[in-house]
Amino acid sequence: MESEHEEAMRAEFTARTKLMDSIYAPGVTEDRCNQICDDVDVVDERWTQGPHSAQWQYLSDCHTDWRDRPETMQRFLDNVEHNRARGWDAGLDEVQRRSQYQARELTAPQRIRRRGPVQRER
Numbered sequence: 307m308e309s310e311h312e313e314a315m316r317a318e319f320t321a322r323t324k325l326m327d328s329i330y331a332p333g334v335t336e337d338r339c340n341q342i343c344d345d346v347d348v349v350d351e352r353w354t355q356g357p358h359s360a361q362w363q364y365l366s367d368c369h370t371d372w373r374d375r376p377e378t379m380q381r382f383l384d385n386v387e388h389n390r391a392r393g394w395d396a397g398l399d400e401v402q403r404r405s406q407y408q409a410r411e412l413t414a415p416q417r418i419r420r421r422g423p424v425q426r427e428r
Contacts, residue, residue, distance in 0.1 A: 307358055307401050315358060316408055319365055322349045323412050361401055368409035373416055383410065 326346055329339050353362035372379045383406050386396040
């Protein structure tokens with residue numbers, strides 16, 4: 307993947323993620339929600355039908371994994387970096403490695419929100 311294509315993919319994925327997150331903003335109507343989903347589908351289709359569909363899918367999967375299992379993904383990434391520091395192949399190419407970091411960064415606000423203190427009434 308050429309660097310300009312990777313930059314475009316990362317920028318569009320970030321914009322796509324922010325667009326999806328906007329569905330949960332206060333006051334979003336059902337019509338607006340449907341429009342957001344249609345806009346996301348257009349972006350997804352452009353990348354999944356193009357020559358870099360495997361990298362787009364990998365980034366999308368990373369995002370889902372970081373959102374749903376952040377502790378597991380952090381252990382995975384720590385292991386990748388540990389192996390790389392010793393010169394061992396971690397099984398990821400550089401684009402995939404950067405996708406892991408982008409997915410972690412994009413899901414960080416969700417992890418912070420989810421870990422707030424639990425208030426219980428007695």
